[in-house]
Amino acid sequence: MKHFVTALILAASAATSDLCQAFTNLDFEAATVASNTPPSGFLDWNLAAPGWSHSSGSDTDIVYYGITHVGTTQWFLLVDSATQPGGPLSGSYAMRFASGRESGKPSAPWVNAYLSQTGVIPADARSLTLLANGPLAVSINGAVAPIISLGGAAFAVDVSSYSGSAVEIRFINTSQQLSDPVSIDAIDFSTSPVPEPPVWALLFTGAAVASIFRRARQSE
Incomplete structure (x- = not known):
């Protein structure tokens, strides 16, 4: 019996790890x-952004590459210096995405496009840093995470309360x-903590994301 219980614990642990x-x-x-690949076209998600999930709707099952989206639906674009003016913010690639309607119909619900990923935050992590531009919000397990400017295109998010935990992070x-x-x-x-955000930044970010979640619930 003891060996059986041990085996169950090990199996559960392995499943959790997976x-x-x-x-x-x-x-x-x-x-x-x-x-x-021609310089203009589309890429599957497993090629353009392996590891990432995204908001659903028309035109979201592929990632644009080297071409401009035409229409009113949301879109996702793999950016590189060869096909996009300005290129990525760092390295060889970046992701660019825009909100839009769920489908091409004028009456279709509006969708705030997002990229998301679920994983374990390192146990010693205190902040998440990123380069970004545009109207961005970040949520962790559905909770608003204030974005603190570090100057220029650099930003940080406090993740200290989630260290060592499995979470979903969304970039909206x-x-x-x-x-x-x-x-x-x-x-x-x-491992560095983020500076304390000003109160106005907390209020603005919270109101923006709360409004998005409220509209999402109303459309369900």
């Missing part, structure tokens, strides 16, 4: 663009307008 993997491809450098485009994209790149965990 479900709670570390975050991957946070810098988007794992993108695969085949050498014979909060815009209510078409053609208002967010670019994100070079996401990483740091």
Whole structure:
């Protein structure tokens, strides 16, 4: 009986380990663009952004690469210096995405596009750092996580209360307008704490994300 219980514990532990993997491809450098791929086209998610999930809707089952989205739906684009003006914020690749309607119908619900990933935050992590521009919000397990500016395109999010835990992190485009994209790149965990945010930043970020979640519930 003792050996049986031990085996069950080990099996449960292995299953938990499989479900709670570390975050991957946070810098988007794992993108695969085949050498014979034309400069304009589309990529599957497992090639463009392995490890990442995303909001659902029309035109979200592929990632744009080297072309401009036309229409009113949300979109996701793999950015590199060869196909996009300005290129990535760091390294060879970045992700850019915009909110839009769930489908091409004018009456379709508005969707705030997001990129998400579930994994274990390192036990010694105190902050999450990233490069970004555009109307961005971050949530951890559905809770608003204030974004603190570090200057320029650099930002940080306090993750100290989640250290060592498996969580879902979402990077959300909060815009209510078409053609208002967010670019994100070079996401990483740091042992350094973030500076204290000003009160106005907490209020603004909380109100923005709360509004998004409220609209999402109303559309269900």
